[in-house]
Amino acid sequence: MNRKTTTLFALMVVIALVLGACGSPTPADSGDTAPIVETVVVTVEVPAAAPAPLPVPPAGYGVTLATVLERGVLICGVNSQVPGFGYIGADGSFSGFDVDYCRALAAAIFGDSTKVEFRAVTAAERFTALQSGEIDVLSRNTTWSTVRDTELGGNFVHTTFYDGQGMMVPTSLGATTLADLEGGTICVQTGTTTELNLADVMAAEGISYTPAVFEDADSTFAAYAEGRCDAVTTDKSGLISRRTVLANPAEHVIMDVTMSKEPLGPMVRHGDDQWFDIAQWTVFALISAEEFGITSANVADAKAAPASPEVSRLLGNEGDLGLKLGLSNDWAYNIIAQVGNYAEVYNRNLGPDTPTYIPRGLNSLYTDGGLLYAPPFR
Amino acid sequence: MATTNPQTAKIPVWRDERILKWIAQIAFTVTIIFFAELIFSNMAEGLSQQGTKLGFSFLQGAAGFDIAETLIEFSRSSTYWQAFLVGLYNTLLVSIVGIIFSTILGVILGVARLSTNLLVRWLSAAYLELMRNLSLLVFLIFWYLGVFLKLPRVKEAIIWPGEIYLSNRGIVFPWGLPTETASTYRTILLVAVLAAAGVGFVLHQRGKRTGKSPLTLLWSFGVFALIALAGWFFLPTAPYMLEFPYVDGLRIAGGKTFTPEFMALASGLTLYTAAFIGEVVRAGIQAVSRGQVEAARAIGLNGFQTLRLVIFPQALQVIVPPLTSQYLNLTKNSSLAIAVGYADLFYVSNTILNQSGRAVEMITLVMLTYLTFSLLTSLFMNWYNQRILLVER
Incomplete structure (x- = not known):
């Protein structure tokens, strides 16, 4: 009995020491020290020039895309309990607005929207799943907020749904x-x-x-x-x-x-700016496609006879925007052909013909009085 | 003088069992440390890549969320640490309530299981078998969704005699509201407890000396009740005023509310653990040899006296170690509170984890807290076990 007590105390002491060791070197405010450097954008500014000697990429740059390509499938954290956004059907398949974003991202990366594996995560476990690398991207009606963008170790890509x-x-x-x-x-x-x-x-x-x-x-x-x-x-x-x-x-x-205000959107891990760019421009491709009137039905025609130079760049006829993201040049074409544009994704999941009908409201193009506005493709 | 024992002198190092044992232990320790280091540095690297660092200073940040059931003052502007304490106290509350009631019920079940009355024995056996073969989580959800949430809504609340309100918002009892003399009265109560303990001690000592049964408990309780009653009427105003619950808009105001979450968890844990304690008690009683009972009967003790004076003191030694495990299980099982939404330690920590994103820190804190609970419980129970050990001569 005496010996047992001693062992117990020894155990407690050891744990106390370990705890003390990881507690001590912490600065008062850890939010300031995030070593993220935005250096990547430079290449986009000079599209014509040959790739100039790049600054040393920050740790983690390109790691996610390489991992995903090697794995051959994108792992996407989604909801499974909210019809219209992320829901498991009776046959076990996922559907919803946030789920279709994952398909679009898979189409951009692999040229195949089916190369995505869905992981149902709860609200409680979603950030840990993203931080630990269990999922590559979180697309689960998640609200963009300061703490989540900083301390939770993630970056919000863009608002896909204003709520x-x-x-x-x-x-x-x-x-x-x-x-x-x-x-x-x-x-x-x-x-x-x-x-x-x-x-x-x-x-x-x-x-x-x-x-x-x-x-x-x-x-x-x-x-x-x-x-x-x-x-x-x-x-x-x-x-x-x-x-x-x-x-x-x-x-x-x-x-x-x-x-x-609840701006909902996908989220990626801190530390890999290339992955952030891919995730972000996938959203922009969806929005721009709607703005240009390109749908999954007419995208082949649009590629054959582009209406404007920007459409031409978007669909990969001209320039090398896809290559700059680390993808193939027809990445946006694949998204639109396989998943559709923003309006198609919206109407499929939340449109008037669905039980989960939500009027578009703020989620219309800026030309229709909404908030959807994508930067130019050039 | 190595030459006096030529045998040991000849054993080479690689075959010397004592040295080999040492080497094995060192190798084992090094491996453990190596793996611990590997895991830790891996985690640290991952965290630094995302720009987060380990540390507990975030616990001083404002929580921002509300908690329904608190034993201490808490609002949305309180800190994460206070939220953690709310959870800690709630866990302690439900564990202590669970331990007390499951012990009482368990002892009754264990004795009933060995009863000579067929009906009592079978009922007890049926209960034990049913409970021990159920999953606790399923059982808790049954109590929550199937029993306490099926009670009527506030406006149609069932009112039991004594103004006890039963609704799906909880069970509300009339409760004493402290008046200005309450703190004085608490001092009087403390004095009463001390006096009762003193009387009990003196009587116990005398009982040991004279060998007569001095009705220690009765006298102690009498002293306590006398002082408590005298204090109540001596004070200018009564220290507590009875407050009856009443329906007020959407809620039942006044009185003391036990929420459906607490009721479901407490009753589920109690009924479940009682079954295991019942089996432990039965095993303990059966471990006492038949001859002891026969001898007790032979000197004229009745059934209850036999149980209290002969069987239980001996059975306790067999009962206490496994009983300790059951207490530990109950405390740890209380973390299933998250399934029924009771704000216990794990539940609140999970909320903090989500809102602050500090997974490693919070999980470490939770594990250490449960470990401390368990170690303290075992220390106490081991001390108790040591105390009740029969001194064999």
């Missing part, structure tokens, strides 16, 4: 404003920005409430359906999508309040 946080209540409750929820219980999912926004907004408006917090979307909405809470909150797109799978959608109403 806002909403609140859903049973119609029978008769609540129309947040103040009607005074004293109520509100279901929310852990590890999300909505959890934080809820606390912010309710504190700002001086409404007292009790949070009921759950691990994933399924258990959050199951508890809501059981009446554990008076209201449930998440991004409006999520509410619209989840309402379709409630037992009786007509008995629930999404309140006319917007509690926050």
